[in-house]
Amino acid sequence: MINELMIIIFAPLVAGVIAWALDIKILREILGLCGSAVPLALLLRLYNESINYSFTIGGFTLQFQLSTLTWYFAVIASLVGLAMAFGMTSTSKSSYDWLFALMSYTGVLGVFLSADFVGFFLFWELMTFASFMMVLKRNKHESLKYFVLSVIGAYAMLIAIGMLYAKTGALDFATIRQILYIDASMGTITKGETVMIFALFLTAFGVKAGSVPLHVWAPGAYSENDQSYTAFFSGALSKAGAYGFFLIYLLMAYKLYAELGTFHGHLTFAYIIAWIGAITVVVAGFLAVLQEDIRKLFAYSSVSQVGYILLALGLGTALGFSGALFHVLSHAVFKGLFWLVTAAIILQTGKTQFKDMGGLAEKMPFTFAMGLIAVLSLAGIPPMAGFASKWLIYEAAISAHMPLVAGSIFLGSGIAFAYVVRFLYAVWFGQRPSDLEDVREAPLPLLVGMTLLAIPNLVFGIAPGLVTGYINKILGGEVVGGDYYKLVTPTGTYNALLVTIALTIGLAIAGLIYLYGARARKIPVTNTYQSGNPVTEEFNLSIRKNFYKPLAEALDFWLKYSWDRFYERLAGIIEDLADSLRQSFYNGNVQSYSWYLAIVLLILALWGVL
C-alpha cells in the first residue's frame, strides 16, 4: 500500500509525464487537472493527522513528515497549484509546459513535506530545474540569470548541509535540531562556523524568496513565462524560500542566539533577517511603481510582498511568526489571483505594455471584478485577507520595538497602493484603444481558477480567526486570541465582521443619498471637460506611459544605482576575463601548442613517470 505522502508528492509528476507522453489535447488537460487536484483533496482529508514516512535509497534515508506546519504550507501550495492547472488549461499551448509545471509542483510539495536535508535538497533542485525549463523556452538570457543565481544558492545550501553533517553527523531535521540545541550551551561549533552556516543558508533561501541583493532574476523569470504558471511560480515557489527561513529558526535558533547574542534587545540574527525584509519591501516597491510592463510590475510586487514575510519572521516574537504565516496564505492567494488576471488579459488582448491597454472593464467584467478583489486585498483594505495579515504584521513589528522596520511597512503599504492603482487605471478604465474593440471575456477554466483563489480572500478576510486558530496550533499556544471573526492580541483588537458591517452600513447610507438624487444617464467618454475644447476618439484621453514620472524625478539620485546592472556588469567582467584567458591559451598557433606539449613532457620526465 503506497503511503499517502508519496501519493501527495508524486501524483502531479506522474500526471505530468503521462500528459507529456500522450500529448492529446483534451486528455492532457484533464490529466493535468486531476494530477493537481489529488494533492489538495488528500491533504484536506488528512486535516488533523500527523504522518511520518521514510524510505532508504542509495545509502541515504529520506524522511517525510506531515505535521501542522508542513500541512499548512502544503495546502497553500496545492491550492495555488490547482488554480494554476485551471489557468494553464486555457493558456498553455504544449505539453512541455504541463510536464515542467507539474514537475515543479511535485518539487514544491516535496520541499514542504521533507523531514531531512537530502530529500529537501533533491526536491529543491527538482523545483528549480522545472521552473528553469519553463523560462528557458521563452527567453534564454533571463533563464540564464535565474539559473546562475539559483545554482549559487543551491551550492551554498549544499556547503551548509555538508558543514552541518560534518559537525553533527546527522541529516534529518529532528536530530540536527536536538544536537544544535544541546550545542548551544556547549559550544563545540565555533562562532565563525555558525555565522558561515547562517550566511550560506541566508544566501540559499534568499535567492529563492527574492530578497534584495539576490532578487534580480525575479522580474525576468516571472515575466518570460506562461502567466498561469507564474501564479504558481510566485505564489508557491517563493514560499519555499520563506519556508527555508522558518527552517533556520527551527533548527538553529538557540545556537544562533547563543553565538550571536542580542543587539539592543533584539536577537541579532533575527534583526538581520528583519532588515533584509524591510529593504526588500521598500526597494522592490519603488521599482514596481516605475514599471511600464504589467508583468514586471507584478514581479517586483511579488518580491516586495515576500519581503513582508521575511520582515515578520525577523521580528523574533510569536506574534511575528503568526503574522508571517498568515501573510504566506494571503500573499499566495492574492498574488496567484493577480497573475491569473494578467494571464487572462494577455491571452485575450495579446498586449503586455500598459500603453497599449485601456478601458477593458466593460469587455471583461468578471475578470475585472476578480482583479478588483485582488487589488483590495493587496492594498490592505479592511474586509479582505490582505488586511488581516498586514494588521498582524503591524502589531508584531511595533510591539517588538523595531520602529524603523515598522516605518518601512507603512511606506511599503503606501507604495503598494500606488502601483496597484496604476494597474487598475491603465488596464481597466479610461479610453479604449481602437484595436481592443472586440475583446471578449476570458475562457471558463481561467474564470474557475480565479474564483478558486478569490474565495479564500473574502472568507479569510471576514473570518480571520479561522486561520489564526490553526496558526495557534502550529505555534503551540494562544498567540492570537479571539473567536472566528475577531483577532485579539495583548495590545490591540480587530473585529473583522464588525468592520465589514460598519462598511456596509456606510455604503447603505451613501446609497440612500445617491438614490435620492436625479437618475444618472450614461455619456460617452468623449463628453468630457477639456477646457471646453471638443474631443473625438482619436485624442489620447488617458495617461498610460510614465504615469509616475514625478516619483522618478524625486528618486533620481537613487535610481542611478541598480542591482541588475551591477550583476550584468560583473557577469560581463568574468566573461571578458574568461575570453581573454581562452584567447591567450587556445590561440590556434602551432608553436605555442608545441611549447605546451614540451613543457608537459618535461614535467612528466622530471617526475619520473616517463
Add this chain to the structure above:
Amino acid sequence: MSERKNEDFISYELQEFKLFEPLFRWARKKSLWIVAFCTGCGGIEMPPLATARYDFERFGIMPNPAPRMADLFLITGYVTPKTLKRIIITYEMMQDPKYVLAHGSCPINGGVYWDSYNVVKQLDKYIPIDVAIAGCMPRPEAVMDGIMEIMRKIENGEADGWKRYRENYEYYRKNQDELFGEGWREKDARRWLAWI
C-alpha cells in the same frame, strides 16, 4: 453627427423634486457657482468682484473650474465664433438648472464691434440669456445689481433659461449650425489634433 440627434442630449427626463423644491430654490439662490471661464475684455472685471472690496463670496458665489458642478455662466464681453464653440460645449456640460449672465453691450447687440465680421452680434440666438447687464464694461456695482437680479429671479422661479434651451433646442441648434456648419464639433476637434 450630420443629422439632428435630439435623443442623446436633450430628450431625457428631468428630476422634479416636489417635496423640497422651495428649499432647493433657496439653496440655489444662496450658492451660485461660477464656471471659471472669462471671455473677452470683461474678464478683467472679475477679480475686483472676487477680492476684498466687492467680495461676492459673502453671497456664496464661488468660482469653480469644473462646469459639471457649476451653475452660473458669466459671458463677460464680446463673443467670437471660436469662443462661442467652447461656450456652447461648456454650457451643455453644465447640469440643469443653469443660468447665464451677460455683461456688457456686446452680447446684447454687438456693442463696439457692431460692424465686425468676427463678433457674434446677438448672443441670445445661440445661448439663452437670463440677465443682461448693459455697459462697456459695467462697474462692479452694476454687476452686483445684476447678480441680485438673478437671485431674485431664481427665488421667483423666473430664471428659466435652461428650460428655454430644452424646449427650443431645435431653434438654438439651427442657429448654431448655420453659424459654424454642420458637424462642427468633430471638424474643430480634428483641426486641433495636429497640435496635440
Add this chain to the structure above:
Amino acid sequence: MFDWKLILEVIGMLIYATFVGFIFMGIERKAMARIQRRVGPPIYQPIIDTLKLLGKKESVSHGFIYDFGPIFALGASIAALLFIPIANFQLFSANADLIVVAYLLEVPMLGIMLGAMSSGNPYSAVGVQRGLLTMVAMQLPYGLALIAIIQHWGTFKLNELVSLQQAHGWSILVPALFVAMIVFDIVFQAMLGLEPFDIVSAPAEISMGPMVEYGGKHAALLFTQHAVQLFAETAFFAVIFLGGASNLLELLIKQIAVLFIAIFVASIYPRFTIDQAAKFFWKWPTILGIIAVLLTV
C-alpha cells in the same frame, strides 16, 4: 436583540458629525476670507452648497465604477468614524484599534481615485497620479508619528489611549511625542488637502483634479464625504495627541484648535509641486519622526 442605545448613539453621532463637519468646512472658508480682509460666506455655507448640488435636476454617469466610487468613499468615511471614541461615546471603538482606523481613513481616497479614473478625463488622471504620490510621500512620516505614540503608551486601542492620557496627562506633554505631533501636523495638512500640499485638486492647474467630471448628486456625496472625513480626522488627532475629551463640547474646542492651526498654515503657503512635496516629506518630517521614534523605543 439589538442594542437600541448603541443604534441611537450611532445615528445621532453620524448626524452630529456630518453637521459639524460642514460647519468646519464653513469655518475654513470664513477664516481664510477674514485673513484676506474680506467678509466671507456664512458658516453654514457648505450645507447650502450640498443642498444645491443635490437639487440638480439631471445627472451624468461614466459607468458603474464612476457611480460606485463616491458611495464607497462616503461609506468608508462613515465606517472610520464609527471606530473612533468620540467624547464619552464609545461606539464601536473597542473592536478596532489605531491601525484599523488609520487605514480606514485612507480608504476613501481609493474610492475617489477609482471614480476619478473611470471618468476618462486626462485632468482627473493627473489628479489621481498626484494624489497617490502625495499619499506615498506622506506615509513614512505618518507611520513614524503613529509608531512613536504606540510605543510610548504601549497599546494600540484608542479607548485605552484616551484613558491613559486622562490618567497621565496629554500626549504632547511628553517631549518625544511633542516632536511626533509636529510631524503629524505636517502630514495632517496633506491629509486634509490644504496648502501647501493641495496639489491633488489644484484648482487653477487641472480643474479640480479628480473631481472634474463629478457634478450633481455625486458631488454632493463627495462634499458629505469631505465633511465626515474632516470630523473624523480632527477627532483622531484630538484623541491621539490631545487626550480625547470627556464631553462633546471639549472635543469640539480641541478639534477647532487643530483646525485653526491647519487653516493658518494653509493661508500662508503656496503649493508644492509633487516632486518637491515628496522630497520634502522624506527629508525633515522623516528625520523628526525618526528622532521621535528612537526617543520612545
